[in-house]
Amino acid sequence: MLSTTAAAQLPSCWYHIPSHLNVHHHAQQKRKLTTLSLANADSQISLRNFCGLSLPQTHNCSKGQESNNRSRYNSNLNQNHKHLLFLQFFPDSDTEDTNNQNLRTRNHYQHQVDKQGEFKENNKARRFTNMWWVDVKAALGQRINLEGIICSTMVILKDPKLAMPHISVPDIRYVDWAELCRKGFKGVVFDKDNTITAPYSLKPWPPLESSLESCKLEFGHDIAVFSNSAGLHEYDHDGSKARMLEGAIGIKVIRHRVKKPAGTAEEIEKHFGCEASRLIMVGDRPFTDIVYGNRNGFLTILTEPLSLVEEPFIVKQVRKLETSFLRYWSRRGLKPLGQKLLPDPKPCVKEPYP
DSSP states (O other), rough: OOHHHHHSSOOOOEEOOOGOOHHHHHHHHHHHHHHHTTOEEEEEEOOGGGGEEOOOOOOOOOOOHHHHHHHHHHHHHHHHHHHHHHHSSSSOOOHHHHHHHHHHHHHHHHHHHHHHHHHHHHHHHOOOOOHHHHHHHHHHHOOOHHHHHHHHHHHHOOOGGGOOOOOESSSSBBBBBHHHHTTTTTTTEEEEEEEEOTTSSSEEEEEGGGHEEEEEHTTOOEEEESSSSSTTHHHHHHHHHHHHHHHHOEEEEEOOOTTTTSSHHHHHHHTSSSSSGEEEEEEIIIIIIIIIHHHOEEEEEEEEEEESSOOOHHHHHHHHHHHHHHHHHTTTTOOOOOOOOOSSOOOGHHHHHH
């Protein structure tokens, strides 16, 4: 028998491992190939690291068997190198699926962005349409007051005294605000169009500025505007016209939902903190401002319109009809409703300063 030292110096011989003993070997080889998928295909790896079993050469080993084993090793090594190159240059199906999934995600995100942009554009168009319709309704509503027509018909047929003012003056410069304050009145409510401003204007009529200042001097902050345009929710839903008018004339604009002459004085009484019988209603329309004031117990003052140039044709015709009725009732001796704080209104009318 050969010694251990002599056996170590002899060339190595490779033995084929039986298939029934090679299960663990194949699993280990598969794991090693996976971990080396990005390795350089040109690198040389000794077969002993993969599947070789080196034993000392014995007298039973032939050169033919050694040659067959080495050929099988070279064939397996070449196949492994080809597999490594294939993995390097051709991504596997998982990578391709991931790319497809990312592409679908990007397409879905872009679709959502497009839908949001379309939704915003539709909202802008809808808001524009709504604003346009609100403006049209405001313009028509200020020219044709259906509530006023119905109420005026009832006044003409049943109670014409409601349209008769306590005081009639050309404009507010003829009103003695100091005398009205001494009589016990607590506040003044103005109509807007053709009473203190030109029709559809948000600036005070210049000749009336001195009278407005005198009114503020007597009543302080207890002055307000109650109009069927600025401050009416139906036509000034966001309050923009009311805010502009407040900035121009320095008088509070009362917000309300019902057009004159319909409705109660609830908003006005809440604003002033007193009953309507201690307040003054000033306006230019007998069947709107005066009827509303008389129905709710105000002292009513009727003024002539400031300007008819910008008034619509329908409003001009209605105004003529209102004036005709007032003159007819006055000739017949019809008197306005009584007012407790002011039995005789004559002392409250004055000639304006030149």
